[in-house]
Amino acid sequence: MNDMSTEGYTTEDGRKIGGTLMEMKNITLSFGGVKAITDISFDIKEGEIRAIIGPNGAGKSSMLNVISGFYIPQEGEVWYKGEKRAQMKPYEVARLGIARTFQNIALFDGMSVLDNVMTGRLNHMTTGLFAQGLWKGKAEREEVENRERAEKIIDFLEIQAIRKTPVARLPYGLKKRVELARALAAEPSLLLLDEPMAGMNVEEKEDMSRFILDVNDEFGTTIALIEHDMGVVMDLSDRVVVMDYGKKIGDGTPDEVRNNQDVIDAYLGVSHD
Amino acid sequence: MTQSSQATDGLCSVPALLQRNAQKFGSKAAYREKEFGIWQSWTWAETEKEIEALALGFINLGVNEGDFIAIIGRNRPYFYWAMVAAQSVGAVPVPLYNDASAEEMAYVMEHCGARFVVCEDQEQVDKVIEIQDGLHQFEHMIYVDPRGLRKYDHHALHRFVDIQAQGRATYYEWIEDLKARREKLTYDSTCVMLYTSGTTGKPKGVVLSNRNIIETAKNASEFDNLNAGDEILAYLPMAWVGDFIFSVGQAYWTGFCTNCPESPETMMTDLREIGPTYYFAPPRIFETQLTNVMIRMEDASPFKKRLFDYFMAHAKRVGPAILDGKSVNAWDRLKYKLGELAIYGPLKNTLGFSRVRVGYTAGEAIGPEIFEFYRSLGINLKQLYGQTEASVFITVQPDGEVRADTVGIPSKGVEIRIADNGEIFYRSEGTFVEYYKNAESTASTKDAEGWVATGDAGFFEPDTGHLRIIDRAKDVGAMADGSLFAPKYVENKLKFYPDILEAVLFGNGKDRCVAFINIDLTAVGNWAERNNIAYASYQELAGHPKVLASIQSHVEEVNKSVAQDEMLSGCQVHRFVILHKELDADDGEMTRTRKVRRVIVADKFKDIIEALYDGSPQISTKTEVTYEDGRKGSISATLTIIDAKVQPVTTQKVAAE
Numbered sequence: 057m058n059d060m061s062t063e064g065y066t067t068e069d070g071r072k073i074g075g076t077l078m079e080m081k082n083i084t085l086s087f088g089g090v091k092a093i094t095d096i097s098f099d100i101k102e103g104e105i106r107a108i109i110g111p112n113g114a115g116k117s118s119m120l121n122v123i124s125g126f127y128i129p130q131e132g133e134v135w136y137k138g139e140k141r142a143q144m145k146p147y148e149v150a151r152l153g154i155a156r157t158f159q160n161i162a163l164f165d166g167m168s169v170l171d172n173v174m175t176g177r178l179n180h181m182t183t184g185l186f187a188q189g190l191w192k193g194k195a196e197r198e199e200v201e202n203r204e205r206a207e208k209i210i211d212f213l214e215i216q217a218i219r220k221t222p223v224a225r226l227p228y229g230l231k232k233r234v235e236l237a238r239a240l241a242a243e244p245s246l247l248l249l250d251e252p253m254a255g256m257n258v259e260e261k262e263d264m265s266r267f268i269l270d271v272n273d274e275f276g277t278t279i280a281l282i283e284h285d286m287g288v289v290m291d292l293s294d295r296v297v298v299m300d301y302g303k304k305i306g307d308g309t310p311d312e313v314r315n316n317q318d319v320i321d322a323y324l325g326v327s328h329d
Numbered sequence: 330m331t332q333s334s335q336a337t338d339g340l341c342s343v344p345a346l347l348q349r350n351a352q353k354f355g356s357k358a359a360y361r362e363k364e365f366g367i368w369q370s371w372t373w374a375e376t377e378k379e380i381e382a383l384a385l386g387f388i389n390l391g392v393n394e395g396d397f398i399a400i401i402g403r404n405r406p407y408f409y410w411a412m413v414a415a416q417s418v419g420a421v422p423v424p425l426y427n428d429a430s431a432e433e434m435a436y437v438m439e440h441c442g443a444r445f446v447v448c449e450d451q452e453q454v455d456k457v458i459e460i461q462d463g464l465h466q467f468e469h470m471i472y473v474d475p476r477g478l479r480k481y482d483h484h485a486l487h488r489f490v491d492i493q494a495q496g497r498a499t500y501y502e503w504i505e506d507l508k509a510r511r512e513k514l515t516y517d518s519t520c521v522m523l524y525t526s527g528t529t530g531k532p533k534g535v536v537l538s539n540r541n542i543i544e545t546a547k548n549a550s551e552f553d554n555l556n557a558g559d560e561i562l563a564y565l566p567m568a569w570v571g572d573f574i575f576s577v578g579q580a581y582w583t584g585f586c587t588n589c590p591e592s593p594e595t596m597m598t599d600l601r602e603i604g605p606t607y608y609f610a611p612p613r614i615f616e617t618q619l620t621n622v623m624i625r626m627e628d629a630s631p632f633k634k635r636l637f638d639y640f641m642a643h644a645k646r647v648g649p650a651i652l653d654g655k656s657v658n659a660w661d662r663l664k665y666k667l668g669e670l671a672i673y674g675p676l677k678n679t680l681g682f683s684r685v686r687v688g689y690t691a692g693e694a695i696g697p698e699i700f701e702f703y704r705s706l707g708i709n710l711k712q713l714y715g716q717t718e719a720s721v722f723i724t725v726q727p728d729g730e731v732r733a734d735t736v737g738i739p740s741k742g743v744e745i746r747i748a749d750n751g752e753i754f755y756r757s758e759g760t761f762v763e764y765y766k767n768a769e770s771t772a773s774t775k776d777a778e779g780w781v782a783t784g785d786a787g788f789f790e791p792d793t794g795h796l797r798i799i800d801r802a803k804d805v806g807a808m809a810d811g812s813l814f815a816p817k818y819v820e821n822k823l824k825f826y827p828d829i830l831e832a833v834l835f836g837n838g839k840d841r842c843v844a845f846i847n848i849d850l851t852a853v854g855n856w857a858e859r860n861n862i863a864y865a866s867y868q869e870l871a872g873h874p875k876v877l878a879s880i881q882s883h884v885e886e887v888n889k890s891v892a893q894d895e896m897l898s899g900c901q902v903h904r905f906v907i908l909h910k911e912l913d914a915d916d917g918e919m920t921r922t923r924k925v926r927r928v929i930v931a932d933k934f935k936d937i938i939e940a941l942y943d944g945s946p947q948i949s950t951k952t953e954v955t956y957e958d959g960r961k962g963s964i965s966a967t968l969t970i971i972d973a974k975v976q977p978v979t980t981q982k983v984a985a986e
Contacts, residue, residue: 069480070480071480170366203366204365207365207366207367208365210365210366211364211365212476214592216366216591216592216594216595217592217594217595217598219366266477269477270476270477273477273479273480274476274477274479
């Protein structure tokens with residue numbers, strides 16, 4: 057492990073950020089002949105809000121999929137909690153404490169909000185199918201405990217009023233919030249948010265920003281997010297990685313990134329020779 | 330005084346009632362709150378312990394007798410405890426509206442000089458921090474919900490549970506002081522101070538003594554036979570006197586249970602789960618519920634719809650009579666029983682009214698159809714007339730004598746007198762002590778003999794002895810030709826149509842009346858959906874020609890009905906306009922209790938009023954609006970002015986009763 061990157065730092069608003077939680081080392085990912093990600097390295101420290109930004113097609117979602125274990129990079133290493141991560145299936149990654157939300161909402165439409173949030177608790181249940189079917193003894197206790205966790209999250213995200221509503225009936229903004237609730241129910245140490253504000257109006261964005269900050273503050277959850285809304289990214293995140301054409305062109309605090317010439321070029325557009 | 334002290338068994342303060350309840354009803358639920366999806370409950374004995382811990386914590390924090398403690402939050406047990414704990418240590422609780430803006434709060438807090446604030450969450454904490462530099466006496470703030478507050482400077486900011494823990498830890502240091510302070514409370518010590526919403530001018534702090542609250546609570550509880558087995562849902566603003574009387578006064582007097590909803594949005598679900606036996610709501614809530622029922626019935630299958638229509642027609646015919654215990658023939662009774670099984674029972678259950686024994690509505694006039702709808706279902710909905718200065722109760726309707734157009738007979742222990750100009754005066758044990766730091770207003774409202782001017786004009790019906798309210802006395806005016814101008818009377822008639830949310834009538838001193846109208850977005854929106862009318866905004870829907878036409882037909886019907894009243898036939902609406910925005914408390918057009926501020930509305934939209942009078946067919950206008958977070962913006966619109974048909978005025982008699 058790289059000694060340099062294990063050190064924490066203190067943010068402008070006085071939050072203490074811990075050591076490295078995850079480190080991406082020289083990641084390269086290609087689909088056939090198309091290189092989605094070329095030789096990218098960066099780290100995510102414990103307790104910080106880390107954003108990945110970049111123009112369309114820059115490879116942000118691919119990067120998130122590498123982190124979540126959905127894509128396996130051809131080259132490079134993923135280090136998580138001080139250990140090199142072996143190739144693993146997404147559900148194994150989930151058990152390691154990484155949870156995510158999706159750009160195009162992936163909830164169980166026919167199920168109620170509560171049931172959807174409860175699915176997030178799956179990794180915390182130990183009783184088998186049969187025991188849960190009988191719902192006696194340990195299975196019952198476990199369900200009660202997990203329901204309590206789920207209810208705390210429902211309370212936290214202020215979705216009590218829709219607890220029993222089938223997800224299909226909810227408006228888009230609320231579905232996004234339910235997805236966040238489900239991810240939180242897993243009590244992740246790393247939370248990945250794929251465009252949490254996409255398609256929201258200003259008020260919904262403000263609410264979501266508030267929730268993201270509160271999650272980070274209350275639960276100390278490390279958050280990595282992809283977002284298009286620059287205002288949101290600059291306000292929310294502690295450090296930002298900027299990608300363009302699969303390469304990393306900037307990495308630093310929002311202010312540093314804002315003044316980075318490569319970043320300005322990428323966003324305002326210059327000719328690529 | 331001795332007499333009334335005896336009447337209440339020497340229980341002359343709310344903390345004393347708490348002690349009694351903890352002994353008498355120790356294991357009975359006193360408070361319930363839904364949290365984390367479950368109803369959490371506290372018995373009277375537990376409540377007493379919680380309040381004691383908080384009161385000790387208050388003393389430990391330095392609360393002195395006579396201090397004011399502002400309480401800002403939605404209905405939660407913690408805030409009720411905070412009020413009683415404040416009383417226990419000899420301080421005065423001052424509940425504030427939790428949706429008030431920071432400036433509104435600043436005025437009230439500076440006026441009473443609150444040293445302490447008990448508030449709910451980050452939102453309220455932020456507001457108080459914003460205004461604290463202007464508050465000279467403010468010292469400590471206590472909050473309930475810690476979310477988002479971890480990083481705040483906690484030198485003068487405390488968690489509710491910590492204050493209670495400190496109180497428990499210093500039990501032996503302070504318990505004797507607490508007991509001594511509690512015993513010092515008399516019937517004349519201040520129980521609570523409530524700020525009136527202030528339809529005009531700055532809010533005034535109404536000081537209510539223990540006598541006011543306990544006597545009123547006692548009389549009203551006896552009147553309706555309330556007892557410890559009753560249940561209420563506390564969801565109306567804590568700063569409003571009604572909530573204080575019901576959830577503190579009556580709850581502590583009778584020992585019934587106060588239930589707090591999980592969040593404002595879940596109120597309807599919680600209502601259904603609790604099924605209160607004693608229920609209070611302003612007419613607006615009953616209207617909304619009825620509108621929702623009707624909208625949902627439109628979507629029901631034809632069979633269900635027909636069954637509903639059939640039994641509702643039957644209920645309308647015989648329901649109120651059955652409720653009043655009048656004679657109804659056996660066949661109709663049987664049919665009503667069937668209806669109860671098929672429709673009324675399930676409907677009441679859906680609405681959360683299955684167990685309601687006594688229901689009240691007040692604050693505004695309720696539409697006769699709405700009133701009849703609930704009564705026909707067998708819900709004992711009644712009206713009362715009251716105000717903060719009277720500790721609510723002035724008149725109430727006794728069971729069996731309920732009508733939509735009167736407000737009932739004088740409440741027990743209340744004397745009423747009608748002045749020559751029609752203004753209603755009252756005197757009772759519930760009459761407030763004074764307006765805090767405002768001797769001038771106190772003197773102009775309450776005379777030496779204790780008579781209080783209500784500011785409302787009304788009269789007693791000669792045959793029934795029931796009081797009828799016409800309007801605010803100051804709003805009652807005269808038209809140019811001298812005939813009576815009573816805007817509320819006409820506005821209420823307009824508002825009884827489900828698609829009209831609000832109406833404002835102008836015409837004092839003019840030769841004819843004109844009106845502003847706000848449409849009800851739920852009702853009109855639903856109608857638009859059914860008729861394939863596309864609209865993008867409130868403004869667009871409000872300006873739709875079909876909407877205009879339907880409102881016009883309502884106005885003309887109202888004119889017909891107004892014309893029949895000899896005294897008020899001059900108040901027919903000649904021209905009207907549907908406003909492009911809803912009147913809103915955030916813009917200062919209404920009070921927080923949703924009463925229109927006439928003067929402000931008239932001034933803000935004076936260009937529109939001018940256009941209504943000068944005969945122009947259209948008016949372009951620009952209006953400033955305030956968003957919820959306090960930012961300002963503006964909307965511009967071109968409004969069509971509609972002429973409504975008026976009925977010839979039959980008599981021109983000028984009457985003043």
